[in-house]
Amino acid sequence: MSSNGQQRRRALLLDGDALSARRIRRALRQQGFEVLSAPDGEQGLTLLIDELLHLDVLVMAVDLPRRDGWSLLRLVRAAGGERDLRIVMVGRRLDAARREQLRWLGADAVADDEEGAQAVANAARPGAASCSAALACA
Secondary structure (H helix, E strand, O other): OOOOOOOOEEEEEEOOOHHHHHHHHHHHHHOOEEEEEEOOHHHHHHHHHHHHHHOOEEEEEOOOOOOOHHHHHHHHHHHOOOOOOEEEEEEOOOOHHHHHHHHHHOOOEEEEHHHOHHHHHHHHOOOOOOOOOOEOOO
């Protein structure tokens, strides 16, 4: 719980790049999130299964080791039918077609890692717009 008695929002961060993960984790914490993390898709899937009912947002890199973000997104949205969990996909230099494909698969937002960790954290906030300079728009 936070100091004002409210329960903290929880984020699961999946990113195989240790430096990127550290920056995004810090930015999410500054936004008030408690952050769980995993360095690859397999460990991330295990954490997701264990923590799903307690998460507010899943932030994951498109390119993850062992199980990529694309397949996890499909698994969560299509196979699992989960619609309530906000999902933010993070990539580098994703063209418009790839961004639109991620949105079609069920990503709530697609953030460009090169825009900075704060842009990613902003996309994770509840009620955050799905579009900004750093995000893909539907």
